[in-house]
Amino acid sequence: MKYLKPWWSDGGSLLHFTILLSLAELRLDLDLDLDLDLYLLFAPRTLLGDELLLRNGQTSHISALSPFPASGGWGRAELLHPKCWERDPAAPPEGRLLREVRALGVPFIPSTRVDAWLVHSVAAGDADGTHALLGAAAASSAGGVGAGLDGVSQAAPGGGGGPRAVQSSSLAAGEEEKAPAEPTAQVSDAGGHASERYQNGTDAFFSLEDLFQLLSSQPENLLEGVSLGDIAPLPGSINDGMNSPTHYNVNFSQAVSHDVSLHEAMLLCSDNTFRRDPVARTSQPQEQILQLCSPTTNTEQTFPGTNLTGFLPFVDNQMRNLSQDHLYDLDINIFDEINLMSLATEGFDPMEVSWLLEEPGYDSGLSLDSSNNSTSVIKSNSSHSICEGATGSSSDLSHHDLEGAVGGYCPEPSKLCHMNDRSDCPFHGDLAFQYVSHNHTYHLQPSALESTSESLSWPGKSQKISRYLNDTDRNLSRDERRAKALHIPFSVDEIIRMPVDSFNSMLSRHYLTDLQLSLIRDIRRRGKNKVAAQNCRKRKLDVILNLEDDVCSLQAKKETLKREQSQCHKAINIMKQKLHHLYRDVFSRLRDDQGRPISPNQYALQCTHDGSVLIVPKELMIPGQKKENQKGKRKNERKN
DNA sequence: GCGCGGTGTCATCGA
DNA sequence: CGTCGATGACACCGC
Incomplete structure (x- = not known):
């Protein structure tokens, strides 16, 4: 998230992209560092009425129409991932959110905050709640979302809020901390729309138009030129939304459930054709996708021959303005995670899964659910991404996992292309991005992969793999490399040595995907057990050594006793001898009555x-x- | 190639 | 009931 934040702050392009992708009914695997107001934007109604713990330690009660506290001290509050709350037995009221969502049978999407919330929102299925959030969104939009969506940023012209929308103090985009927002009564048209519809309670779906209106309230007017049209009656069919670029009603329950990878999403967007046919998707030229990975890629290169930029000028502008670092960060964060998630998905050869996910001898590994997930393998003819370790990326997931492979074969490095490689890493058209269906429920099922990985043998694999590692990575333990690959924000040593209470609270304080949590717990378990095994062996060795010492001492004692016994026997014999001599001596002196001896x-x-x-x-x-x-x-x- | 010791990991048990 | 430590068993690796 730290990588995305600057880009986000630069103009909310990520959110724009999110929406763009959502329009294409594509799922987005991003971890957006969203702040509370955006959470409220997307949050289901179950959040409303709950108390939120604010950063300043105070609590805020969220009302339907005014998510912001009536008084100051709002600052910037952050919600943790609801699954983290769920894990915390002392969960605050927000923890109920997930339970309610689960009660609805809606799969949770741990890797995506936005669409997870969207799913939750749709799952809530209550128009009032949903549009209450839209009202909140509009309120948020009054302040703009440019500054990391802190809910308090520049008041955009025409921006406004819901009935009790908040206009923040004017703060430049990108500022980290904002002054507490003072509730005002400024109502924008956009906010009016949303809140009005909230009040009407007309439907259960988000209108992307609302979101675009929210976005268009940014100072940069990034959405300028996008014809939004009037708010259309909802719910619109997804095809309606898809076929008309100016009509953005999307059934998110359908949209989100129709999962594709971000790469695919980008591809589809680049083609400006929101194809829904899986076959058509796979027929897209895959090379276009990775061109976005290249730091030298500009928008035209990314979307060659498309009118995407004309369709969404903000994308063009923002893509032009993006620094290479931003793209690099996007690359690392998005593609790595998506890669990782994709690895755990279905339709993938188990051997390849284990090869990509498992370390040599690694049994539980990332504990991916192989039963529910689809997997796509990413291969290309790029020859340098793995074997040269050219990227040096800290998030070199597949890079690292190549090292950790336990599989039935040793793929040539040239056949593998890491997503992070931004230089020239075109996907192999035959293998890249087959139609995949993520369900993003990455539950643990270590045994599945364990059995797979353990059943496979790869003689000499570690030597071969170790060649792919640079010196730095080679010095890391496998768990450290895994943690590094998954961007786990704690050191392995921390994870292992931390007391259980601190450990649990640490987990609850951070937004972590299921995969990360699984890995963290595995790391902790393995680390603890490793120490325990070392101690056990040490103790066992000590016991053996002590027993050997005991044997030695007992043998020595035995010898001593034997010597003492022999000495005693000798002394006894001497005494007997002396007694015998004395006896003889006494008899020799004795005489009877006649004087005879x-x-x-x-x-x-x-x-x-x-x-x-x-x-x-x-x-x-x-x-x-x-x-x-x-x-x-x-x-x-x-x-x- | 085989044996051995060291190590990591998992499963299991008991506290 | 969940967690943790201890430990046997197994696999792997290096010598």
């Missing part, structure tokens, strides 16, 4: 308890009797 073979010495020593004949002294006598003596001694 007493033989130790016939007599034995017996010690009595009182210390006296008796000479007892051996035949009278059986060893067993000896012990019994001794025991009997002890008992008698105890009794006594």
